[in-house]
Amino acid sequence: MMLHVPEVLSPDQVRRMRATLDATQWVDGRETVGDQGAQVKRNRQLSEHSPVGRELAKTVLAALARNPLFFSAALPARFVPPLFNRYEGGEHYGLHVDGAVRAVPGSEQPLRTDLSCTLFLCDPDDYDGGELEVVDTYGSHEVKLPAGDLILYPSSSLHRVHPVTRGARVCAFFWAQSMVRNDQQRAMLFELDQSIQKLRARLGESEETVALTGHYHNLLRLWSEI
Numbered sequence: 001m002m003l004h005v006p007e008v009l010s011p012d013q014v015r016r017m018r019a020t021l022d023a024t025q026w027v028d029g030r031e032t033v034g035d036q037g038a039q040v041k042r043n044r045q046l047s048e049h050s051p052v053g054r055e056l057a058k059t060v061l062a063a064l065a066r067n068p069l070f071f072s073a074a075l076p077a078r079f080v081p082p083l084f085n086r087y088e089g090g091e092h093y094g095l096h097v098d099g100a101v102r103a104v105p106g107s108e109q110p111l112r113t114d115l116s117c118t119l120f121l122c123d124p125d126d127y128d129g130g131e132l133e134v135v136d137t138y139g140s141h142e143v144k145l146p147a148g149d150l151i152l153y154p155s156s157s158l159h160r161v162h163p164v165t166r167g168a169r170v171c172a173f174f175w176a177q178s179m180v181r182n183d184q185q186r187a188m189l190f191e192l193d194q195s196i197q198k199l200r201a202r203l204g205e206s207e208e209t210v211a212l213t214g215h216y217h218n219l220l221r222l223w224s225e226i
Contacts (some may be wrong), residue, residue: 001187002153003073009148024052029053040094045180046084057081072193082174093165112177113155120145127167134159154183160223179224192216
């Protein structure tokens, strides 16, 4: 399941984050990938050890913790803290799939990458090219979102970033391990939760919404791994 999560960051948060990033030193993006990824990755990133990056990552994670749509879709258990990348002057990232397991800085427990996330920190009019293309069983989907918006998609998907031919594309990117490993089960829970919320908003709390909420939590109890 792919999902557009709007307005994760406010315009003011985006402006302040971009001002900080624009004044920060970037490194070769191949620093964080294996041999296969290094063959197709051409961009720049903040170092994984950057104190600036760690502080900005806290801002992103705090915003996600306040976002009910993201939580409903991802059911996150743990995160790899967000990293930050920049593409310009023809830089791109060729077709690849994210590694299944990643180390989490400061933790001895590795993380299974169930979900990949890209949080856009610039508007589509700021640059040409740079579309995130995600390939799944339903075809190819190109994504280029407003600043502050996020795209969530299964980490098992093939994907790429097209060359940026004008301006600069700046984003945060990260991975989450979900409480529910299976993407189909996660999608069913998301659709059920969203339907319950709509019924509750339209009809108020009722015997039916209580029953459906019970079914939701019993399925989550059955499928979750925590």
